Amino acid sequence: MNYFDHAATTPMRKEVLEAMTPYFLEQYGNPSSIHAIGRTARAALDEARRSLARFVGATPNEIVFTSGGTESDNYALFGAAYANQHKGKHVITTKVEHHAVLHAMEQLERDGFEVTYLDVDATGTVTLESVRAALRDDTILVSVMYGNNEVGTLQPIAEIGEVLSGHQALFHTDAVQALGTEAIDVKVLGVDLLSASAHKINGPKGIGFLFIKTGVKLATRSFGGQQERKRRAGTENVPGAVGFKTAAELVMAERTERVVTYEALADALCGRLDALGVEFEVNGANRLPHIVNLYLPGIELEPFLIMMDMRGVAISSGSACTAGSIEPSHVLTAMFGSSDRTHQSVRISFGLGNSVEDVERLAERLSEVVSTFTNGVRK
Amino acid sequence: MNLRTKAPADTTVVVGMSGGVDSSVTAHLLKEQGYNVIGIFMKNWDDTDENGVCTATEDYEDVIAVANQIGIPYYAVNFEKEYWDRVFEYFLAEYRLGRTPNPDVMCNKEIKFKAFLDHALRLGADFVATGHYARVDYVDGEHRLLRGKDDNKDQTYFLNQLSQDQLARTMFPIGHMDKKDVRVIAEAAGLATAKKKDSTGICFIGERNFKEFLSEYLPSQPGAMQTLDGVVKGRHDGLMYYTLGQRHGLGIGGDGDPWFVVGKNVEANILYVGQGFHHDALYSDALLASKLSWTGAAPEGEFRATAKFRYRQQDVPVTIAPLENGEVLVKFDEPQRAITPGQAVVFYDGDTCLGGATIDEAYRNGKRLDYIG
Numbered sequence: 119m120n121y122f123d124h125a126a127t128t129p130m131r132k133e134v135l136e137a138m139t140p141y142f143l144e145q146y147g148n149p150s151s152i153h154a155i156g157r158t159a160r161a162a163l164d165e166a167r168r169s170l171a172r173f174v175g176a177t178p179n180e181i182v183f184t185s186g187g188t189e190s191d192n193y194a195l196f197g198a199a200y201a202n203q204h205k206g207k208h209v210i211t212t213k214v215e216h217h218a219v220l221h222a223m224e225q226l227e228r229d230g231f232e233v234t235y236l237d238v239d240a241t242g243t244v245t246l247e248s249v250r251a252a253l254r255d256d257t258i259l260v261s262v263m264y265g266n267n268e269v270g271t272l273q274p275i276a277e278i279g280e281v282l283s284g285h286q287a288l289f290h291t292d293a294v295q296a297l298g299t300e301a302i303d304v305k306v307l308g309v310d311l312l313s314a315s316a317h318k319i320n321g322p323k324g325i326g327f328l329f330i331k332t333g334v335k336l337a338t339r340s341f342g343g344q345q346e347r348k349r350r351a352g353t354e355n356v357p358g359a360v361g362f363k364t365a366a367e368l369v370m371a372e373r374t375e376r377v378v379t380y381e382a383l384a385d386a387l388c389g390r391l392d393a394l395g396v397e398f399e400v401n402g403a404n405r406l407p408h409i410v411n412l413y414l415p416g417i418e419l420e421p422f423l424i425m426m427d428m429r430g431v432a433i434s435s436g437s438a439c440t441a442g443s444i445e446p447s448h449v450l451t452a453m454f455g456s457s458d459r460t461h462q463s464v465r466i467s468f469g470l471g472n473s474v475e476d477v478e479r480l481a482e483r484l485s486e487v488v489s490t491f492t493n494g495v496r497k
Numbered sequence: 498m499n500l501r502t503k504a505p506a507d508t509t510v511v512v513g514m515s516g517g518v519d520s521s522v523t524a525h526l527l528k529e530q531g532y533n534v535i536g537i538f539m540k541n542w543d544d545t546d547e548n549g550v551c552t553a554t555e556d557y558e559d560v561i562a563v564a565n566q567i568g569i570p571y572y573a574v575n576f577e578k579e580y581w582d583r584v585f586e587y588f589l590a591e592y593r594l595g596r597t598p599n600p601d602v603m604c605n606k607e608i609k610f611k612a613f614l615d616h617a618l619r620l621g622a623d624f625v626a627t628g629h630y631a632r633v634d635y636v637d638g639e640h641r642l643l644r645g646k647d648d649n650k651d652q653t654y655f656l657n658q659l660s661q662d663q664l665a666r667t668m669f670p671i672g673h674m675d676k677k678d679v680r681v682i683a684e685a686a687g688l689a690t691a692k693k694k695d696s697t698g699i700c701f702i703g704e705r706n707f708k709e710f711l712s713e714y715l716p717s718q719p720g721a722m723q724t725l726d727g728v729v730k731g732r733h734d735g736l737m738y739y740t741l742g743q744r745h746g747l748g749i750g751g752d753g754d755p756w757f758v759v760g761k762n763v764e765a766n767i768l769y770v771g772q773g774f775h776h777d778a779l780y781s782d783a784l785l786a787s788k789l790s791w792t793g794a795a796p797e798g799e800f801r802a803t804a805k806f807r808y809r810q811q812d813v814p815v816t817i818a819p820l821e822n823g824e825v826l827v828k829f830d831e832p833q834r835a836i837t838p839g840q841a842v843v844f845y846d847g848d849t850c851l852g853g854a855t856i857d858e859a860y861r862n863g864k865r866l867d868y869i870g
Contacts, residue, residue, distance in 0.1 A: 420572075
């Protein structure tokens with residue numbers, strides 16, 4: 119398998135599809151309906167909610183289904199900011215968040231909130247000291263991602279949770295990228311809000327959830343029916359919820375094994391690159407095991423990625439680009455300042471189906487393409 | 498080197514796809530002919546407006562739609578910096594001198610057939626292809642640049658600076674077709690861009706008001722508008738807004754023939770105007786040009802050919818004398834109207850585009866005309 123972009127999305131597991139299929143074809147009811155087929159759907163939805171609550175150490179009522187990570191982040195941030203603006207208008211986040219958080223923050227700024235963007239060190243980590251220093255009496259929300267989607271660096275979420283205990287600020291974490299490998303318990307972390315998405319863990323696209331701690335009130339962002347206890351209107355995505363549940367249960371059963379596998383793949387990749395004499399450094403530290411962000415001195419990002427694609431290998435740079443607008447990765451810029459490193463780094467992310475042989479072949483392709491830049495060799 | 502004999506299946510062609518119908522059909526035809534085709538969209542200008550809307554995004558959406566329809570991979574590449582440095586800076590510099598530059602000629606020379614071609618070659622491509630109305634062939638060891646078959650659309654004027662090395666790596670798959678046939682093919686293939694309106698004007702200005710655009714980058718210095726005899730006829734808004742032979746926008750009323758721009762004095766900031774389309778001051782019989790480039794081997798000594806002084810003009814007989822300093826003197830059989838400094842003079846031998854140069858000065862009976870200076 120030459121797909122090494124699992125941080126972008128993952129293939130769905132067959133078990134997931136099989137679990138979902140009946141809810142498309144036979145048990146297609148609307149969970150809000152009063153008839154039997156509606157009740158069956160409702161039962162499946164509730165069962166999914168219970169299972170996913172267990173997945174993150176929450177209670178079922180604390181799980182609100184959404185369309186995915188972006189909606190969860192948006193709901194958490196706008197919902198928390200607007201529900202608490204009478205207590206203050208200051209929000210804290212980091213410079214390395216996903217755009218679903220950063221662009222929402224920019225909108226909050228336009229809406230009159232003040233946002234502090236915490237710096238990270240060269241490994242991509244925020245310090246507790248910087249959180250303490252930024253915290254003010256009028257801070258109402260702190261949002262720090264669990265593990266970075268570009269370099270994989272884990273943030274000290276539980277420790278930040280401790281720093282915030284006793285403060286009025288709500289604590290949100292985007293855990294979308296971490297759910298496949300990290301055992302997450304919202305109580306241990308001390309978070310009030312946590313975003314999750316199914317398609318990053320071999321579940322279906324179009325479903326995610328927001329954990330909302332009991333007692334936390336968010337301003338409603340969607341109006342319509344009474345679904346999700348009036349927190350998210352719209353007919354529920356029952357097959358999606360069932361698929362998400364199945365994917366999460368597979369993670370719970372296989373998590374340790376996956377971590378061991380991805381660590382072995384990362385070792386094999388680096389070992390092979392070393393053996394091939396490729397100059398590289400791994401960006402980030404204390405990483406999610408499935409993400410390896412490689413600094414490859416001398417490459418040019420755009421042609422590099424095209425040349426890998428032409429060789430049938432799917433990898434990526436941190437940020438997606440549209441219509442040829444390459445903006446240097448905001449994550450790498452936060453880590454290294456404006457340096458060549460920000461546009462000479464590529465992201466490799468492992469998933470189910472990647473083997474050591476695949477990774478060794480990947481290393482050979484990387485070596486081959488790197489040499490076209492460093493030796494001026496043309497095919 | 499002639500790569501054109503390589504079998505299509507072994508030949509990789511990178512198509513510069515703009516999101517327009519011409520480059521869409523270009524990619525479609527090459528794919529049908531069995532080439533290994535890759536579509537690449539060039540982003541050369543950041544035109545994001547205050548609402549965050551960017552026409553490049555719309556165009557790239559069309560590239561994606563067409564590439565998926567014909568089944569080729571597509572990518573985007575950013576040449577904003579190269580375009581700014583090599584095309585836009587030149588464009589502004591020429592206007593500062595009171596000249597009328599041709600950014601399309603420069604874009605082909607520096608971006609499409611240099612930065613983009615280099616990019617494609619590095620990816621392992623054999624050729625780049627574009628949707629230009631022009632043709633290339635290979636005869637007697639030389640790659641020839643030929644006029645597009647559709648006389649009305651021929652774009653060799655803009656391609657005059659291409660060299661042998663560039664032509665050797667270039668394909669113009671729709672150059673043998675009429676525009677209307679290109680549309681017919683696009684419609685028959687159901688391409689998403691089949692009915693898309695052709696883009697007009699200079700690419701980075703788009704549909705915007707030219708005067709407004711230019712004023713964002715260059716300070717305008719209003720000054721006197723007068724006849725060559727010194728009779729003041731009004732004020733001009735800044736010399737850069739006017740080009741030789743222009744009629745509109747002068748705002749001179751009164752009796753008699755309409756008024757035209759017949760010259761500029763940049764030092765004194767004077768715009769010269771005269772009455773009548775055929776005003777005598779607009780006519781010259783020779784020009785001096787620089788940045789001379791030949792598509793093939795450089796001719797030796799003086800020779801006869803035809804020349805165009807602007808796009809979509811019938812070429813006329815001339816005598817061409819390359820000078821030792823690299824410039825070229827072009828003498829016309831018949832006097833020509835509004836030879837404009839900054840524009841390209843492009844040479845032809847029949848259907849072959851021989852090359853071209855940038856017009857610097859115009860002469861009448863051996864006397865330099867007061868167009869600029």
